Amino acid sequence: MSDVILQANGILKRYPGNIALDHVDFRLHRNAVNVLIGENGAGKSTLMRILSGVESCDEGTILLDGKPITLRSPRDAGAHGISIVHQELSVMPNLDISENIFAGRELTRVAMVDRKTEDSQSADALHRLHKPMPVSAQT
Ligand SMILES: Nc1ncnc2c1ncn2[C@@H]1O[C@H](COP(=O)(O)OP(=O)(O)OP(=O)(O)O)[C@@H](O)[C@H]1O
Ligand SMILES: [Mg+2]
Known part of the structure; x- marks a missing residue:
């Protein structure tokens, strides 16, 4: 079994007037704490949104256990066992x-x-x- 569980290759994400991710490669290693470090605006959150199905990328591929996957929504990502805990957790006080x-x-x-x-x-x-x-x- 490969040490790399999730692999993103050549991820490109454009926003109007701005390229947030310019052909970014990323590897997530199995059974390890993986840390993504970068300056403000480097594109960390954008990459995480793409890997959790919140946003789509304009170019690039995502492989899970070596197989290409398409993440069209957080539900899609969840079905592949990928989910995200957002930085700002908020509880809805009207719900139990x-x-x-x-x-x-x-x-x-x-x-x-x-x-x-x-x-x-x-x-x-x-x-x-x-x-x-x-x-x-x-x-
Ligand atoms: N929805 C959006 N529309 C337009 N530009 C965006 C959008 N989201 C992010 N960006 C731009 O994309 C680039 C990457 O932003 P992102 O928030 O992913 O960076 P980050 O590494 O998470 O930064 P920080 O450390 O401040 O959280 C920045 O230039 C940002 O202004
Ligand atoms: Mg961020």
């Missing part, structure tokens, strides 16, 4: 804990949001973090 955790990626069953499974998976996640789900947050 479980609704916040599953916002935008709700679990469904027979075309309905499956609150029971969402609540149970949220409680499991909080348990792993040694933070039991408050009783008031359980539906």
Whole structure:
């Protein structure tokens, strides 16, 4: 198994009047903490948005485990096991804990949001973090 799990080759991203990424290559190594460093405006966030399906690139290829993938949306990226934790996390105060955790990626069953499974998976996640789900947050 290759040490490189995700590979981006020749990524070009143009914004009106500006080239944010000019044929950038990037490798993500398996079982390692990978760090991307660059000055303000270097294109780090743009690259992460492309790799998480938030934005598309104008040129270049992305390989996952050596196979080319197309990321048209964050959902596409999620289906490949790629997701992003954004720098500025915000909690929606009008939603409960479980609704916040599953916002935008709700679990469904027979075309309905499956609150029971969402609540149970949220409680499991909080348990792993040694933070039991408050009783008031359980539906
Ligand atoms: N939506 C956008 N429209 C136009 N230009 C953009 C857009 N997003 C980013 N840019 C430009 O693309 C370039 C790369 O920006 P980006 O935000 O990816 O850099 P960064 O490395 O994340 O910077 P920082 O360290 O400040 O977070 C910059 O010149 C920026 O002004
Ligand atoms: Mg940034």
